[in-house]
Amino acid sequence: MSASERYVLGRALDWLAEGRRVALATVIQTWGSAPQPVGSQLAIDAEGNFLGSVSGGCVEAEVITEAAEVIASGVPKALEFGVEDNTAWSVGLACGGAIRIFVEPLEGGRGREPGGVLHRIISDIEARQRVALVTQLATGVRSLAYSPDDLGQDLAPALEDAFRRDKSMALAGSDGEVFINIFNPTIRLVIVGAVHVAQPLVPMARALGYDVVIVDPRSAFATEERFGNVTIAREWPDEALPKIGVDGRTALIALTHDPKIDDPALIYALSSDAFYVGALGSKQTHAKRLERLRQEGVSSRDLQKIHAPIGLDIGAQGAAEIALSIIAEITATQRGKGNGRR
Structure with a gap:
């Protein structure tokens, strides 16, 4: 709705x-x-x-x-x-x-x-x-x-x-x-990482009617000056996500490139009913991420749920186009168009 x-x-x-x-x-x-x-x-x-x-x-x-x-x-x-x-x-x-x-x-x-x-x-x-x-x-x-x-x-x-x-x-x-x-409940987008890509992504998601929450414990990044009137949780993901709630109408994306922030968020999301889980980074970065998550006990089946490198392959350049590719992939997944992949 x-x-x-x-x-x-x-x-x-x-x-x-x-x-x-x-x-x-x-x-x-x-x-x-x-x-x-x-x-x-x-x-x-x-x-x-x-x-x-x-x-x-x-x-x-x-x-x-x-x-x-x-x-x-x-x-x-x-x-x-x-x-x-x-x-x-x-x-x-x-x-x-x-x-x-x-x-x-x-x-x-x-x-x-x-x-x-x-x-x-x-x-x-x-x-x-x-x-x-x-x-x-x-x-x-x-x-x-x-x-x-x-x-x-x-x-x-x-x-x-x-x-x-x-x-x-x-x-x-x-x-x-x-x-x-x-x-149905409004789609919720949880953005882990108040990074540059998140700035154009927030208004795109809100234009689609999504509820948007940013999670980032780094106070210098997660500011109203950078993101305006959006919900910001300035806590570590393992503290913030249980309070926010991650259900079947939730998409979660990890954007920081910092394993201390991204990995706990992904582990939590993969054990939830989230319909979309994505992570920013190259194929090489993602391969290293997968190895870390395996060592944390995440199953191979759950690891396959991660959309990474994140976003549809539209040849995106710059933060705005990367944000567009992310929101397009989330939409494709939510609408049941295959698995939203390339």
């Missing part, structure tokens, strides 16, 4: 708390060159105020109009827009794709708990707990699922796949069509 998605959902709940009547529009299916991905959301109140986006501006006006009817009736509605739809053309969806949008009231209607389910989603995400919002599209009734066991046998495989691919989806269930909206 990105920071922008958290903001839209959080503001919708704030509006409810203020006594406003609110609808939430969610992209539930796309075809072709759709402007926004499945799961994108737009919050609308009864006065026509809105936040978020379901089409990058193409069909928002039409969705806001439909949302007013949904708020008034308390009955959810599915909308479709495509290039062969005259309405879609008139509101500007000329990108060659098509989208399906589910508009639901956030209060009222049989089987609803105003804001309750959504509040729990926000709490779960803050606790870095993955969760799926499962909506019965015929009725708008919502429920939460944390593991495949929370759904019937017909939907369990789809839910596990959706969690793994970080991809929301609509599909047919035994009780009718459902939409599974995935809310």
Whole structure:
């Protein structure tokens, strides 16, 4: 779940708390060159105020109009827009794709708990707990699922796949069509080493919505002057990492070239669920690193998890291009494009 998605959902709940009547529009299916991905959301109140986006501006006006009817009736509605739809053309969806949008009231209607389910989603995400919002599209009734066991046998495989691919989806269930909206914890990037490469890497990662933490016990390197408003842990990795937490939505990279700092960080990360572990250095440097880690008892299987030399081979020169290659490899790995290697 990105920071922008958290903001839209959080503001919708704030509006409810203020006594406003609110609808939430969610992209539930796309075809072709759709402007926004499945799961994108737009919050609308009864006065026509809105936040978020379901089409990058193409069909928002039409969705806001439909949302007013949904708020008034308390009955959810599915909308479709495509290039062969005259309405879609008139509101500007000329990108060659098509989208399906589910508009639901956030209060009222049989089987609803105003804001309750959504509040729990926000709490779960803050606790870095993955969760799926499962909506019965015929009725708008919502429920939460944390593991495949929370759904019937017909939907369990789809839910596990959706969690793994970080991809929301609509599909047919035994009780009718459902939409599974995935809310995975925000990807966390732990940068061990407040080095020169880390300076362009931080804004790149934050632009992708990552939570970024820098770990470096060297106070001269880990400064706000060099990195701005980013979380900095000025401790040794074996002290900092257990406090930070390294889970399945965490990427950790070691950049210092100093074995006293990098090696403990890598040992910790390799014993964790981190989806990506990378280390800066040449092939020769990495070979020496592997030998040290073997002597520390790290298994050959775990050593193979290290992406080193770090980054995709794009012929990078200079800190900014090296940072780009690193963030590209992390993205490729997280999206399941092979193992992100060359």
